[in-house]
Amino acid sequence: MQAPNLYDSDTIPAEALAEIERMFSNGDLFRYTSQSSPVALLEQEFAAMIGSKYALAVSSCSAALFLSLKALDLPRDARVLIPAFTFAAVPSAVLHADCLPVLVEVGTDYRIDMADFEAKLTQGADAILISHMRGHTSDMDAILKRARALNIPVVEDAAHSLGTTWHEQNIGTLGQIGCFSFQSYKMINAGEGGIMVSDDPDLMARAVIMSGAYEHNWKKHTMLQGAFQKWQNRLPLYNTRLSNLSAAVIRPQLPVLAHRVQKGRAGHDHIAEQLDDIRCISVPTPLPPEVRAPDSIQFNLIDLSDQQVQAFVESAASDGIQVQVFGTTKDNARAFWNWQFLAETPDLPRTRAMLMRACDVRLPTRLSRAELGYIAESLRRAAAVAMRKQAA
Numbered sequence: 001m002q003a004p005n006l007y008d009s010d011t012i013p014a015e016a017l018a019e020i021e022r023m024f025s026n027g028d029l030f031r032y033t034s035q036s037s038p039v040a041l042l043e044q045e046f047a048a049m050i051g052s053k054y055a056l057a058v059s060s061c062s063a064a065l066f067l068s069l070k071a072l073d074l075p076r077d078a079r080v081l082i083p084a085f086t087f088a089a090v091p092s093a094v095l096h097a098d099c100l101p102v103l104v105e106v107g108t109d110y111r112i113d114m115a116d117f118e119a120k121l122t123q124g125a126d127a128i129l130i131s132h133m134r135g136h137t138s139d140m141d142a143i144l145k146r147a148r149a150l151n152i153p154v155v156e157d158a159a160h161s162l163g164t165t166w167h168e169q170n171i172g173t174l175g176q177i178g179c180f181s182f183q184s185y186k187m188i189n190a191g192e193g194g195i196m197v198s199d200d201p202d203l204m205a206r207a208v209i210m211s212g213a214y215e216h217n218w219k220k221h222t223m224l225q226g227a228f229q230k231w232q233n234r235l236p237l238y239n240t241r242l243s244n245l246s247a248a249v250i251r252p253q254l255p256v257l258a259h260r261v262q263k264g265r266a267g268h269d270h271i272a273e274q275l276d277d278i279r280c281i282s283v284p285t286p287l288p289p290e291v292r293a294p295d296s297i298q299f300n301l302i303d304l305s306d307q308q309v310q311a312f313v314e315s316a317a318s319d320g321i322q323v324q325v326f327g328t329t330k331d332n333a334r335a336f337w338n339w340q341f342l343a344e345t346p347d348l349p350r351t352r353a354m355l356m357r358a359c360d361v362r363l364p365t366r367l368s369r370a371e372l373g374y375i376a377e378s379l380r381r382a383a384a385v386a387m388r389k390q391a392a
């Protein structure tokens with residue numbers, strides 16, 4: 001059997017093409033040509049699907065994170081707590097919003113270390129940006145409880161968590177604002193794109209204007225009418241709007257999301273089960289309130305030397321299976337020491353140790369059982385190769 005390509009996406013539903021042809025016939029690619037444009041409809045449909053009052057579609061999740069922090073109206077140099085295990089776009093969005101990212105340790109379960117979270121809160125925090133990295137949900141009950149007690153806003157970076165639930169509530173709807181991505185390696189693929197959701201009309205009105213609803217274009221956000229008057233002409237316009245073309249690609253994927261989520265979870269759990277008896281592999285389990293929506297698997301290599309980790313990766317690669325160890329692949333954008341654009345690189349020994357042993361394998365939801373079996377077999381072989389190296 002040939003190795004499955006782990007970087008191919010799902011196909012785009014055919015309805016998208018029909019809608020794009022319709023738009024080509026009239027040229028209406030700008031979202032504000034109509035209040036029922038594809039982008040406006042996407043916002044209504046997404047908000048209803050996820051269980052939020054309002055949604056604003058933008059050019060990327062990074063843009064959504066940036067606008068979220070701007071919409072919160074944080075003072076310059078506000079301290080924003082973020083997990084130290086996240087994508088470089090997250091500290092970047094914090095810097096872009098003129099705030100200071102404060103990195104919090106992350107444990108071997110890829111979730112925020114609550115003791116360090118408490119310590120960093122004590123040192124002072126103005127906002128909390130929780131990145132559910134690779135869809136692993138941190139302890140949101142504890143985080144929200146502390147945030148409420150201290151009256152600090154929580155933004156959820158749910159870029160990679162679309163379809164994940166926490167106590168049966170959608171991730172991204174737990175904090176004041178939730179942000180999602182439609183970049184190709186996420187559950188819904190439009191190449192690029194993002195969306196933010198919130199129940200707070202005033203906050204969303206600010207985000208809408210700053211995203212580029214210049215003059216009276218905000219009138220086309222029919223859900224939000226009342227909130228805009230007081231912000232007219234008072235906010236900068238960052239122009240992070242989404243094109244109708246992208247919305248046309250995204251909308252027909254919303255109805256198939258539940259199926260992808262279910263398939264992704266089944267595929268992930270199938271592989272996790274196959275790896276369960278391997279001594280040097282540990283797959284962290286979800287927290288009890290969490291039902292995951294994975295399109296990849298992460299696991300830790302236990303009691304292996306650097307050379308053995310290398311042997312593991314090389315063995316899988318020789319089968320055509322790409323395993324990325326976050327901390328050892330060169331210039332990895334998820335290793336905090338590579339974020340040299342930060343004023344200083346903090347010392348975070350727990351996160352560093354985790355990243356040096358945490359493996360990442362993409363599992364697109366379209367994979368068949370046979371393809372999943374191939375991947376599991378390859379990882380099993382790689383583990384055997386790595387452990388034999390120890391004996392030698």
Ligand SMILES: *Cc1c(COP(=O)(O)O)cnc(C)c1O
Nearest residue numbers: 060061062087089159160181183
């Ligand atoms: C993909 C991703 C982002 C960035 O999303 P873009 O839409 O590419 O800007 C941010 N955070 C996490 C956790 C991601 O997985």
